[in-house]
Amino acid sequence: MSKRRIAAVCALFLLLSLCSCSEQTAEVHSTSVPTATSAPEEVPVPKPSDPMDGVYPATSLEDAAEILKQAYEGMVPQLTFAFSDAELSLQDRSIFLQNASSQVLSQYPELKYAYQLDCTDGPEGTVCQIRYMPYKLGYPDGMPEGGMEIRCLADLVEVADAHLGETEIPIAILDPDLLVDDMQRALQQAGYGYVLYMLNSDATAICAVPGNSDTLEPSVAQARELKNLTQSIAEQIFTDDMGDEAKLRAIYRYIVEHTSYDSRYYQDLNALPYESRTAYGPLKYGTAICGGFSWAFNILCQEAGIPCWNVTGVGAGEEHMWNCARMDGEYRYFDTTWDAGMTAEAQWRYFACTEEEITQNHQWGPGQEELIHALTDAT
Helix, strand or coil: CCHHHHHHHHHHHHHCHHHHCCCCCCCCCCCCCCCECCCCCCCCCCCCCCCCCCEEECCCHHHHHHHHHHHHHHCCCEEEEECCCCCCCHHHHHHHHHHHHHHHHHHCHHHCCEEEEEEEECCCCEEEEEEECHHHHCCCCCCCCCCEEECCHHHHHHHHHHCCCCCEEEEEECCCCCCHHHHHHHHCCCCCCCEEEEECCCCCEEEEEECCCCCHHHHHHHHHHHHHHHHHHHHHHCCCCCCHHHHHHHHHHHHHHHCEECCHHHHCHHHCCHHHHCCHHHHHHCEECHHHHHHHHHHHHHHHCCCEEEEEEEECCEEEEEEEEEECCEEEEECCHHHCCCCCHHHCCCCCECHHHHCCCEEECCCHHHHHHHHHHCC
16 A cells, blocks of 8 residues: 555544444535745744753653653754663664654644654764754745745635645645644545545645545545535525525525435445545435535535534544534534434524533544634634
8 A cells, every 4th residue: 555545544534533423313614715925934943942962861762752852842953862772773773762752742742843853873872853844943944935824724724625636735834833733633624525635744735635536636526526516506595695594594404304314334334435424425315424414514604605614523422523613703513414304493403502502412522622613713
């Protein structure tokens, strides 16, 4: 399996972990797309408060991890470690220090801007060259050429969707406080369920990989066909005099009246088509699991010009997916999956819920609460 395909599978697992979503019986996120940077900005390069230019004994994995943590926090570019076993090869020492680094980043994911550790032999020991994502350093070598400006998490989604079909999109992250994991989670909101996006290794570009095929082109074609289908449905259910609440009611009604839960998920998972995980399920075939319900609501909201986000977490003891959308200036929560088949508005239980109401029986997934709050604060 190619490295590109492995990356796609990993990203797909994150994006579609909703596949065990629960059934309960009873795009335009903003109006403007960020622009490309025209010239490098003068941003001060942070200096390490402690250069850590001594030689540190690598007595244990925990001790090495603690030293690396201090270096990452101070963005120290180079460290030297001394090993007591003179017979250890450079490869073995490198593996040891890479394991220590992985331990640090697993325990302290906010330090993932330290993205590469290269080990070489030096006169006093093993020298570690540490590379940091340039957005944390103020782009000391200049902004990425043609980089689209990223000032908040919502910008990442806007840029990715606006450049559908491109394999790599240069970006310039202008907020050094943005966290890598938050940005990766935000990018799962883009691609319409068919194209998967992630930051490249040093966060100077957004990379696109196929979600359900071996190459990007068929996934892009399906995403574009889905957008055309969405536009056709929007013409049927929206009128010019509708406000946001009326549009949201029209979207909700269309989905819950036209979509049933795809029971193949429980009966024969291997028979479950990929379309049931995307907006194609509700909008073309009338059947889906929660991911399809959520994407359909999301895409129709985009067509209506209403900011909307997918939310992943747990409902009824299983992984689940629902939505957060803006209605008349406030963000509310919507779960079309759990209202499927409810033809009368009086029967709807999960239309425009407050956060307090939705969290009575919906639990946030890892990092989702912080992500949704950051996205809604920016739009």
